[in-house]
Amino acid sequence: MDKTTIICRCEEISYEEVEEVIEHGGRTFDDVKRLTRCGMGPCQAKICTGLVANIIHEHTALPLSEIPLQRMRMPLSPIKLEILATNSTAFSAVKSVLDEVEIEDGKVR
């Protein structure tokens, strides 16, 4: 692969950009992801995982078995927000910023 080879097609991240992260001390796919957006696009790293692992391996001599996979997250394949919504208006873990403001005697507590 030459320097301009595209590693992540979704976010158009090149070999060179991945290499730079490793030169700055990055050692995992997620380090590369956070610094370059490699793997953050619609396919969520389904194409670039192995390629990035190989680049890390080449530059650090870490065995491939010691290079952790990226953190996979829900929903794995893009899904419409309305499918996830349940139309409930009762919230427990999710807060409203304004609800957290407490007023006492006409003043902010």
Added chain:
Amino acid sequence: METSYETIVIGGGVVGNGIAFHLSERYKEGVLVLDKKYPMSGTSGSTQAWVWVHNKTPSWYAEFNMYSAELYPYLSKKIGDVEYKRTGGLSPFFNESDREKAKQLAESYRKIGIKIKVLSREKVLEKEPFMNPEVAGATYSSIDGNVNPFRLIDMYMRASKKNGVHYSTYNKVTEIQKQDGKYIVVSDQATYVCKNLILAGGTWSRELGEMLGIKIPVNQLRGQILVSEPLKPFLNFTISGLRQANNGEVLMGYSMEQAGFNRATTLDVIQETANMAVRYVPALGKAKIVRAFSGIRAMPEDGFPILGKVPGFENLYVAATHSGVTLSPLIGTLITELILDGETSIPIDRYSLSRFG
């Protein structure tokens, strides 16, 4: 390898990096930042990164946040483009009964120089046309905004390195000793000696403190966030609950759970977050969600920053806080002043570790 430093910062998150960068602007003596993994792998890399002020409470804490938000434009001039946008912040409410509370907030904060407008339904929809027409109103302040947390830390690190700061990553601190007026810091890779030691361990502050027999009461609080596919720019403001990033993605979420260091995402909170998002901006229902993530936030026991000298330990400093993104430029500035000048331009006594007894 160099193992003797003037100052060591433990923790390369947004707080530790803010301190390292501000230190490096003023002194070129050896500064080392140690991170157990790679910066951004913890709290600082799993956040919506609002730079948020206007309805934090109480007023003295809001004021403290305001001073930090005011430093952002200057900071981005110094370290480079961190995608900081002072969009203005909008906190919607859906019950008319909340308007009185909103007005009282605005009135209280006018006195400390935080300008808050209480908007009518029509004004909210004029400002943010995609907001739910059922909204009753909103509080609004122009001081709020957001930043790209990855760019922020990357630029902090690049600027600090340029100024001579050393970084050692994937290098966990396992032991700290005080010896002959110096601190000995034992880590996975080496043993270091320094004069000044700064504990900026975020969610891990308690563990770091214990290495020196100090109690730093910081707990963990989990937040889960949903990320949409890139959408055309359609949200103008940072809404307390969601915001649109430069690349068009919408980040949604404002949840709090006690889950220790468990960074799982869970269907119940994902669903609640989806409900919040469609309630605020119904059109988001048609947007695709690409990813959910969760972050563990640092939450001091009383909710407020723990900053400054550690009582009884010469040249030992602590900086542990929630809202690290908002407060980073100010904390970096103040801790630098404390170390180099012995005093701070804004009093931080209130935030001393000593308040916990």
